[in-house]
Amino acid sequence: MQFPHPDSRILPANIKCVNPPLHNSKSDEQERIVGSLVGLAIGDALGASVEFRPRQYLLDHPISDMQGGGTWGLDAGQWTDDTSMALCLASSLITQHQFNPYDQMVRYKWWYKKGFLSSTGQCFDIGSTTRSSLEKFCERQNILKQYYKNAKEEVIDNLPLEDVRRVQNFNECCGEAGEAGNGPLMRLAPVPLFYFRQPDIAVQLAGESARLTHGDVKAVDACRYYAALIVAAISGEPKKDLLHEQFYESHRKWFGSEPLHPDVVRVAQGSYKKQGGYNEGIRGKNYIINTLEAALWAFWSDENSFENGALNAVNLGDDTDTTAAVYGQLAGAYYGASAILRHWGKKLYAVNLLVCTAEWLYYEGSRIQSNRNQQQQQKQRMPNPQSSTHQPSTTTKPVDRMGYNTQNAKNTRPDPSKLPAAGMPSGGFKYD
């Protein structure tokens, strides 16, 4: 599978999809992973035409199907920034075979500046915090350009992570304290879909992915908690356990040494279980705690129907597409792809790309796991250096627990002769 060059302006529906080498019989995990990414996009598309409409508007004109027009003048089934950013994140994980935060920001920038992976070919819907973080990132890339002798933007965009890490005063994390919008939650799913086999890493990296654009601990922790729910759903945990007020406590080891923010814990303990929904304070607003609560309320009250839950999320009003996209990530993982595609698959824009991308996340995530297993086996087989003259194998690149390639990640100035030549990207756009 090859994601297009950002300058090619190829629309998502025209991207050629090549399926990964998976077995023909689909596993339950694969079903759920596809369900999560497709669920995100379906929720986004359902809410797109009424984004920003208040609750009263939705009471007067309730949404019952995908429809065009409205806020953005899209066709029925087309999706907005939630799905575009999720696809940027997914394309980074698949292309880089690891969590590369710099590359993720580059892809978000491509979407913002060039309409990369947008359903219309342009960035038409962007949150203010995400926008200011991406502007800051563009500014900061000048530090890299200077360090690498005024290299062209394309070269800087394609720098390998170890070359970015050499530049000590550069930091791709552009979020700041107090930024607690729902931007990182709407695009989250690819991280748990890629890393579900290592729940603690999935939770940690979900937080890292949020911090790139939104620095408030509530935004980071809402993403950590939601990633844990998605991982648990992929693993087949029943709904009553996902929604159990002890979920956080019973999965506490996934969260490492950093406890969740009390506002997120309050949600995890069931603050969303309000029979009256909107009338009891459930809101589809931009604040991430509101979004988390509203998405979980929709899941809790959906009577085991994805359609019910997605429509109820949209019909809360306000940030309709994002509330439903967040609902769709978890509910899609829980109900599985077949159940949700049956109803809305035909109308969803670029559905083949979404399915194919999810399958690649599943496949590439399994390769990370098997590489890690091989390294562990190698380690166990390695003789004790104190009692032997054998040298450790150098054929496998060292990879740390989070999947970062740590080889050459030293803070030393690189040999200029090894710098990527102008116009010759050293990374990206390479696929197996």
Ligand SMILES: [Mg+2]
């Ligand atoms: Mg949106």
